[in-house]
Every structure is written in C-alpha cells, then in structure tokens.
Amino acid sequence: MPSHKADIDHIDQIFRALGDPTRRAIVEKLSEGPISVSQLAQPLNITLAAVVQHLQVLEESGLVQTEKVGRVRTCRIDPAGLSLAEQWMADRRSVWERRFDRLGDLLVESDESE
Amino acid sequence: MPSHKADIDHIDQIFRALGDPTRRAIVEKLSEGPISVSQLAQPLNITLAAVVQHLQVLEESGLVQTEKVGRVRTCRIDPAGLSLAEQWMADRRSVWERRFDRLGDLLVESDESE
DNA sequence: AAAATACTTAAGTATTCGCTTGACAATCAA
DNA sequence: TTGATTGTCAAGCGAATACTTAAGTATTTT
Secondary structure (H helix, E strand, C coil): CCCCHHHHHHHHHHHHHHCCHHHHHHHHHHCCCCEEHHHHHCCCCCCHHHHHHHHHHHHHHCCEEEEEECCEEEEEECHHHHHHHHHHHHHHHHHHHHHHHHHHHHHHHCCCCC | CCCCHHHHHHHHHHHHHHCCHHHHHHHHHHCCCCEEHHHHHCCCCCCHHHHHHHHHHHHHHCCEEEEEECCEEEEEECHHHHHHHHHHHHHHHHHHHHHHHHHHHHHHHCCCCC
C-alpha cells in the first residue's frame, strides 16, 4: 500500500523547500560536496542568519543533513530526499503516458466502454 | 553548452509552481487525463477563481497546457515540464554520487592529490 | 584572559501569496 | 429572448515568507 500520510507530508515539505530559488542554490552548491554554513553563505548575497533559516527548512524536509563538530556545522545533501521528489514526478508522468497507450487501444478496438 | 539563462528561469517557475500543494493536487488530477476547469475545481475546496489563478501559474511554468473550445477550457499535463524538473534533481544527485566514487578512488589509491 | 570565529536565536518588517468577493463576458439550452 | 453554465478579471485582505538587525553562546586562537 503506497503513499502513506507521512510520505505525503514529506513530499509536501520537500517541494516547498525546493520552491525557493535560494534554497535550490544551496542544494546545488551542496551537490558538489559537504561544506560549512559560512562557506555556503559566502556566494549568496544574504546574511548568515538567513542561510541558517534556509538550512532549517532544508533539514526538516530531509533534503539536507548537518552535523556540528566544534563550532562549525557541516552540511551535506541527503540524496534520498531528491529521489523521493523525482519519483513523485515520474509517477505523474507515467500515469499520463499510460493513458496514451490505453487511448491507442481504444482507437484500434473502437468499442467496449469503461 | 547546457543550462541557458532561459532554462534556469524555466526551472525556477516549475519548482515555484510545484511548491504549492493545491497546484500539485491539480497536476495529480490532470495526470489521470484532461478535464475542464470546473471539473478540476470540484474536489478542491476553493472557488473557481482561485483554481483559474493556479492554472495561470501552472501554464506559465509550462507544466500544463489549456485550450478553450466554446465556453469550456480543457486542461492537460505537459510532461516535458515535469521531466525538466526531474532532470534537475537527477543531475544534483549524480554529481553527489560521482563524488562518492572519487572518494572511493582516493581511499584505495591514497595518494596523488588534485 | 582577551579577541576572534562560527554560528544561534529572537524580534521586527516589507513583500509575496493564496484566497475570496463581486462584477462581467461569452456560450449554450429552453 | 431569457436563463443557466462556464469561465475571466480586478480589487482587497489576512497569513505566510524571506529577509534584516541585534544580541547572545560556544569554541578556537593568540
């Protein structure tokens, strides 16, 4: 039985997180490898506090994991989050494309209704 | 030479569009097949005007196409939009996973820095 | 110990967003 | 023609969002 309530909620958080361009820039940067919060902030033209807020959203969504050692917090991508969202889109597409197959059948057979 | 400015802008619109749960519900519904605006509105607990506004966002993002014949506008998914977003995520993941491969190499060879 | 680094947290602000209401246009049915 | 569908447009409202500033904490350096 696929797609629990918890999963739907998770998908919700993931897409909400990816909806913001700055957060996508963060994910993009992290895809090159794990870095600290201030390294992450440097290329973006916003304050460190703003970056921290974005990271909270990303971490709650499960797209990013962080770990603090000493005074520096290191951030890395969790690819599972991305592939969950990927799956959602692939599913919608496949349902859509399967429809075309059935449509083809109907055009050929041309009777026997639903 | 991949990823033009126009593409980035397009990706921006797509992810922004998918960031809203109601719009994802619309995409989900449309994946079952093309339907009219009021049919789309029926299961959602919002006014028709709100649905039209969501459809504008979805159409501008390229995720949905619509066509009006008579007084009814029929909406359908454009799978190209979905696969573009899918690609973006797959790319981020692959960069990340390629990093692991290189890390493996380094651990095995354990010299020759770059 | 003192200063610098690397965050963290809270409060405030300006803008954006999703939604409603209400008035309107166009098409189809009786 | 009259009335019912089906959608469109504009204005406005409350809540959410992305950001800043400012004050604080914990850790490392000097």
